[in-house]
Amino acid sequence: MALNLLGLGHFHPVNEISNSFLESLDIGTDDEWILERVGIRSRRTVLPLDYIRQTRNSESRASGEAAEWTNAELGAQAARLALERAGISAGDVGLVLGGGCAPDTVSPAEACNVSRLLEIAAPSLDVNSACTSFLAGIHMLGMMREDALPDYVLLVSMESMTRTVDYSDRSAAVLWGDAGLAAVLSPRHTGRARLLGSALESNPAGADKVVIPRQGYFAQEGRTVQTFAIKKTGLLYDQLQAEYEDPARALHFVGHQANLRMLEAVCRRSEIAADRHHANVEWYGNTGAASSGTVLSQNWEKWGPGDDVAVVGVGSGLTWASYLARFGEDAER
Numbered sequence: 558m559a560l561n562l563l564g565l566g567h568f569h570p571v572n573e574i575s576n577s578f579l580e581s582l583d584i585g586t587d588d589e590w591i592l593e594r595v596g597i598r599s600r601r602t603v604l605p606l607d608y609i610r611q612t613r614n615s616e617s618r619a620s621g622e623a624a625e626w627t628n629a630e631l632g633a634q635a636a637r638l639a640l641e642r643a644g645i646s647a648g649d650v651g652l653v654l655g656g657g658c659a660p661d662t663v664s665p666a667e668a669c670n671v672s673r674l675l676e677i678a679a680p681s682l683d684v685n686s687a688c689t690s691f692l693a694g695i696h697m698l699g700m701m702r703e704d705a706l707p708d709y710v711l712l713v714s715m716e717s718m719t720r721t722v723d724y725s726d727r728s729a730a731v732l733w734g735d736a737g738l739a740a741v742l743s744p745r746h747t748g749r750a751r752l753l754g755s756a757l758e759s760n761p762a763g764a765d766k767v768v769i770p771r772q773g774y775f776a777q778e779g780r781t782v783q784t785f786a787i788k789k790t791g792l793l794y795d796q797l798q799a800e801y802e803d804p805a806r807a808l809h810f811v812g813h814q815a816n817l818r819m820l821e822a823v824c825r826r827s828e829i830a831a832d833r834h835h836a837n838v839e840w841y842g843n844t845g846a847a848s849s850g851t852v853l854s855q856n857w858e859k860w861g862p863g864d865d866v867a868v869v870g871v872g873s874g875l876t877w878a879s880y881l882a883r884f885g886e887d888a889e890r
Contacts, residue, residue, distance in 0.1 A: 558699050562882060563645070563709075563748030566638030567854035568737040569601040569841055570626050574719070578606065579730055582613065586727040596817025600734030600842030602719040603631070613724040617774060620720035621661070628661040629670035631737030632715035635847075635854075636675060639711070642857065643741035643748065650741075651707020653681040654698070656690030657714050658845040658873070659721050659769050671713050679707070687767070688813055688872025689757065690714050690846035691738060695880055696757040703744040710742045714846035723774040732816065733775070734842030738850040749860070754800060755880040756793065763875035782875075786819055789877040790869045791826045797867040798827075801881050806863050807833070813870040814838035814848035835866075846872075853882065860884045 576588040576598055591597060603626040604614070614620055632655065640647060655668030660683070662670065668681035686693035691714040698710060718733040742752070763785065767777040790812050802808050810829045812820050817838050824834050837852050844851060849868050853860075860866065862885030869879045 558701065558703055558744060560695065560699055560752045561743045561746060561748045562740060562750040562752055563743055563746065564639040564641070564643030564741040565850065565854035565857055566635040566642065566739045567847070567851040568631055568634035568638070570603050570631070570735055572602045572604065572606055572625070574600040574602050574606070574734070582610065582724060584725055584727045584730060586731060591731045594818065595731055596821070596839055597731060597842050599840045600719070601736065603717045603735050604719055609724050614720070614722060615725070617721065618772060624717060624720060626717070628657065628667055628715040628717050629674055631717065631735065632667065632671040632713040632739060633674040635715070635737035636671060636711055636713055636739035639739040639741050645709055645741065647675040647677050649709050650677050650711045651679050652710045653677055653679055654694045654710065654712045655681070655683045655714070656685045656694055656846055657716050658687050658718060659716070661717070663771070667715065668713065677711070686757070686872065686876050687874055688845050688848070689870040689874070689876045689878040691850050692755070692868070692870045692878035692880060693757050695752055696755040696878060698742060699752070699755045706744045708743055708746060711739060712742055713737070713739045714850065716845035716847045718775070718843070718845050721769050721775045726774070728779060729775050732843045734844050736841065736844035736847040736851050738847035738854065740850065750882045750884040753881045753883055754797060757876065757878040759874045759876045761874065766875060767873035783819055785875060786813065786815055786871045787822045787826065789871050790823045793869045793877060793879040794823065794827050794829070794867050797879055797881050801865060803865070806865050809833050809835060809864060809866045811835050811849050811852045811866055811868045813872065814841070814852065815843050815871070
C-alpha cells in the first residue's frame with residue numbers, strides 16, 4: 558500500500574557545536590581534519606555547551622539532567638510543524654509511531670511521551686530500527702491493510718544523540734547532532750506526495766558494528782560501516798531509479814546524513830548530479846533516524862509537481878531502507 562504524505566516537520570535545538578568549539582576541547586581535532594574526513598562544519602545539541610566543555614559528558618547518565626530538551630520535546634516540536642503543514646490538528650491523529658537510536662525511556666515508548674505532550678489520545682508505540690527507524694515506520698505502515706489504519710498517522714523520530722557521545726573521543730564527537738522529525742501520513746487522504754516502493758532489509762551478522770549500550774557511549778567500526786553505507790545506499794538508489802525514473806520527472810537523492818564524504822562517494826558511484834543531491838549534514842551533523850527526513854522537511858516548499866525524491870537510509874543492525882517520495886498532481890502513478 559502506498560501512503561500519502563500530507564506534512565513534514567523538523568526541529569533542531571539552538572545550541573551549536575561548531576568545529577572551532579571542538580577544537581577548543583583539545584581532543585586532537587581541528588576544522589581541517591574534520592572537513593577532510595567527514596565534511597561536517599556544525600551540529601546542534603540539546604546539551605549546554607558549558608556542560609560539554611566542563612565535563613566532556615564523562616558521565617553519560619548526567620546528560621539527561623543537563624539536557625535542555627527531552628527526546629519527546631524534540632519530536633513534539635517537529636510534529637507541530639508537520640500538523641500545521643498538513644492542515645490538521647493533533648486531535649485528528651489516530652495512531653502515533655515513534656522510533657530512534659537512543660530513546661529517553663525504554664518504557665513507556667517515546668511515542669507515548671510525544672502523545673502526552675501533544676495531548677493525543679490514540680494508540681502510540683515505537684518501531685525502532687536505529688538510524689533507519691523513520692523509514693522502517695513507513696515500511697511497516699505500508700504493509701498494513703488500508704482499512705486497518707486511521708485517517709491520519711503521525712510518524713515521529715527524535716534523536717538526542719549528543720547525549721551518547723564521549724567528548725574526549727574525537728571520532729564520535731565530530732559526527733553527531735540532535736533533531737526531531739515528524740510526518741503526517743494517510744492511507745486515503747491525498748497530500749503533497751505519495752510514498753512509493755518502500756523497502757527494509759537487515760543483516761544481523763553486523764549487529765556488533767554500531768552499538769549504543771543502554772548506559773554507555775556510541776561506538777562503531779568506522780571503516781566497515783562507511784563501506785557498508787556507501788555500497789547499500791548506492792544499490793538502493795539504483796533500484797529506485799530503475800523502477801521509478803521517468804524522463805518527464807526530476808529524480809532527486811537524499812541519503813542518510815552520516816557524513817558528507819560518504820554521500821559524495823555515493824553520488825560518484827551512482828552518477829548523481831550535484832543539483833539533484835540534497836543534504837544538511839554539513840551544518841547539522843548526523844541526526845540519526847531524523848536525518849534524511851529533515852532534509853526533505855527543510856526543502857518542503859521547494860518540492861513541486863514533477864519532483865521525485867529517492868530517500869535511502871542505513872544504520873545499526875545492520876539495516877538499510879528506502880522509499881520514493883513522488884510530488885505533484887500525478888503522484889498517484
